[in-house]
Amino acid sequence: MYALGAHLLVELKDCNAEVLKDLGKVKETMVSAAKEAKATIIDVSFHEFNPFGISGMVVIAESHLSIHTWPEYAYAAVDIFTCGDVIKPEAAAQYLINQFESKNPSIVEMKRGIVSCSNEKLPHKVCAAELQLVS
Amino acid sequence: MYALGAHLLVELKDCNAEVLKDLGKVKETMVSAAKEAKATIIDVSFHEFNPFGISGMVVIAESHLSIHTWPEYAYAAVDIFTCGDVIKPEAAAQYLINQFESKNPSIVEMKRGIVSCSNEKLPHKVCAAELQLVS
Numbered sequence: 001m002y003a004l005g006a007h008l009l010v011e012l013k014d015c016n017a018e019v020l021k022d023l024g025k026v027k028e029t030m031v032s033a034a035k036e037a038k039a040t041i042i043d044v045s046f047h048e049f050n051p052f053g054i055s056g057m058v059v060i061a062e063s064h065l066s067i068h069t070w071p072e073y074a075y076a077a078v079d080i081f082t083c084g085d086v087i088k089p090e091a092a093a094q095y096l097i098n099q100f101e102s103k104n105p106s107i108v109e110m111k112r113g114i115v116s117c118s119n120e121k122l123p124h125k126v127c128a129a130e131l132q133l134v135s
Numbered sequence: 136m137y138a139l140g141a142h143l144l145v146e147l148k149d150c151n152a153e154v155l156k157d158l159g160k161v162k163e164t165m166v167s168a169a170k171e172a173k174a175t176i177i178d179v180s181f182h183e184f185n186p187f188g189i190s191g192m193v194v195i196a197e198s199h200l201s202i203h204t205w206p207e208y209a210y211a212a213v214d215i216f217t218c219g220d221v222i223k224p225e226a227a228a229q230y231l232i233n234q235f236e237s238k239n240p241s242i243v244e245m246k247r248g249i250v251s252c253s254n255e256k257l258p259h260k261v262c263a264a265e266l267q268l269v270s
Contacts, residue, residue, distance in 0.1 A: 004205055005212055007144070009245060045178045045194055055199065057192045059180055063203050064192060068216065070139055070248060077140055077247040079214065081203065110144060110243070112212040113205060 004113030005063060010078035010093050014103035021071040023048045027056055029099045034058045034065050037082065037092035062087045067096075076100055081112070139248030140198060143224050145213035145231065149238035156206040158183045162191055164234045169193045169200055172217065172227035197222045202231075211235055216247070 019025050027046040034041050039060035046056035052072065058065040063081040070076070078096055080089045097105045154160050162181040169176050174195035181191035187207065193200040198216040205211070213231055215224045232240045 004208065004210065005203065007212075009142070009247070011247065042182055042190075043180045043192075045180055045192065047177055047194060049196070055177075055194060057178075057180065057194055057199060057201075059182060059190060059192055061184070063190060064201055066192075066199055066201065066216070068140065068198050068218070073139065073248065073250055075139065075248050075250075077142075077216070079216070081201070081212070081214070083203075108245075112144070112146065113208065113210050115208055115210075 001111075001114050003111035004115060005081055005083045005111070006089060007082075007110040007112050008078075008080040008089050008093055009108045009110065010080065010096065011106045011108075012076040012078060012097065012100050012102040013074065013105065015074045015076055016101040017071045017074045019100055020054070020069040020074065020076055021052050023054055026054045026067065026069060029096065030056055030058050030065055030067055032099075033080075033092040033095045034060055036095040037065075037080070037088050039065075039082070039087055039092075065092065076102075136246075136249050138246035139250060140216055140218045140246070141224060142217075142245040142247050143213075143215040143228055144243045144245065145215065145228050146241045146243075147211040147213060147232065147235050147237040148209065148240065150209045150211055151236040152206045152209045154235055155189070155204040155209065155211055156187050158189055161189045161202065161204060164231065165191055165193050165200055165202055167234075168215075168227040168230045169195055171230040172200075172215070172223050174200075174217070174222055174227075200227065211237075 043059040054069045066079045082089045178194040189204045201214045217224045
């Protein structure tokens with residue numbers, strides 16, 4: 001069985017709450033995490049909510065990273081969805097665990113888009129040697 | 136046990152491949168799905184790749200919706216991450232199954248941020264009666 005995507009669901013508990021409520025820090029950390037994974041960043045969108053909490057997305061050529069923070073629970077939910085053999089999502093996850101100072105992290109990996117090995121075609125985001133953004 | 140977020144991992148197989156490669160249609164469908172779920176849309180980011188395939192994010196006040204399409208496999212991976220009791224993620228999932236004409240859909244729900252019932256505080260994105268975007 002071969003999966004088109006690898007999806008890490010990262011539960012970051014017992015984090016540094018001050019960091020989780022800092023929009024600039026959370027955005028910077030997520031962008032850096034994408035770079036740690038060797039991803040190609042295409043778009044970034046981060047927003048802060050009242051009374052507190054941040055939601056952010058980093059769109060990458062290899063799929064996306066997302067985060068939602070609940071500072072009052074010292075908790076952040078992170079998703080790292082990637083495709084391709086070059087990218088290193090585990091490196092991004094470990095970087096986030098360290099940067100948010102999570103004392104109780106957990107990671108679940110879900111395989112997305114399981115396709116038959118008999119299918120000779122490679123996923124387009126893997127076989128495209130020169131990935132180009134057309135719009 | 137009480138979870139801060141509900142995360143639907145939606146596998147859309149055997150879809151209409153022509154729809155999955157149409158940037159405008161995919162974007163319109165995802166935005167409509169967010170509205171079907173009664174979500175408050177904050178930001179939208181969709182991109183088309185070469186040779187084909189679309190990645191898109193809909194940031195909502197209640198978290199996010201994301202999609203990655205592989206038209207050559209007639210497959211799309213959708214995530215619907217929500218928090219709060221008002222939003223209806225299942226309605227968004229069913230809408231997407233219908234719109235992309237998936238003949239083989241599956242949904243897995245993951246609870247994100249499980250917190251103790253003894254914690255009297257409500258999640259900020261639920262207790263904030265008048266959710267305001269501050270940046």
